[in-house]
Amino acid sequence: MAKRQIDHAGHKDDTYVVSESLSDSGSKVEDDGVGENDAPAIFLCGKCRLPFGDSLSWAGSDDEQNQILLKRVNDNVVIGKEPFVSGTSEELRGLVVNLTCRGCGFNLGHMYMSTPKSLDYKRSVFCLMVENIESYVLGSPDQQMAAVDREERPxxxxxxxxxxxxxxxxxxxxxxxxxxxxxxxxxxxxxxxxx
Missing domain, CATH: 1.20.5 (Single alpha-helices involved in coiled-coils or other helix-helix interfaces)
Incomplete structure (x- = not known):
């Protein structure tokens, strides 16, 4: 059985990386091409706006679960140490750890450490809940003005x-x-x- 490993040691830019040794056959992940033709997007904590990743590490999305999947995030994401069983039905249960924001402790999503065969495509990938994160596209003029209030402008x-x-x-x-x-x-x- 192929597996993915998370490697944090030895990276200059303090990022977590998921090595690619698992095939994506049978996955429900929809790769909508973020980062290929569009300007890169930056992903931020939905509570304190601390940046943690970008669309250049895009692994896909799961519309049913309202999640985006990233292969790589920076050190602003804390990977939980206590795994727990997730899922309601027997065939979708997996062993997961929480992903939280280093700045405010807000729950950003989770990472599957062990999965049933139907969820193999999500193992060791950063599964981020869309409702708990923010994003903006680099070079987008409307985002620039919306992000900084007039009184708070540097x-x-x-x-x-x-x-x-x-x-x-x-x-x-x-x-x-x-x-x-x-x-x-x-x-x-x-x-x-x-x-």
Missing amino acids: VTLEYMDNVEQQMTKIKSLAVTVGQRLLEIEVDLQCKSGTT
């Missing part, structure tokens, strides 16, 4: 330069108005002193 050098230019104009206008008021005051004093 201060950039370009933004600071623009603010300084506006402040200089306001200071100049204030000095001009102040000088004009002083002239009017002097004129009023001169006129009231002569009458």
Whole structure:
């Protein structure tokens, strides 16, 4: 029986990798081509928005379970140490561990450690629940504006330069108005002193 192994040691970029030695024959996974023709998508924790993976490690999706499957995630996903039996029917039971967010502890999904034959395609793959994650496509302008609120927008050098230019104009206008008021005051004093 072929099996997949998770390897974390020795990777410079702190990622978990699933080695490919299991055939996908008979799997229910639908590979909808994410990452092949489209811009890459980044996947984030649905609660704290910590990034944990991208569509370049896409392994497919399971529409029945509302899951996406990834071959690779970064160190922001914590793989549980206590396996438990999952599934309601005898033929779909498997031994799984929870996948949680390192930042907030939110449940992102699970990973099958042992499966019945019908679920072999999910063994040692990161099964992430769509309702518990967020995603955005790189280079998508509408996502960029939606992700950062106006008050929370980071201060950039370009933004600071623009603010300084506006402040200089306001200071100049204030000095001009102040000088004009002083002239009017002097004129009023001169006129009231002569009458």
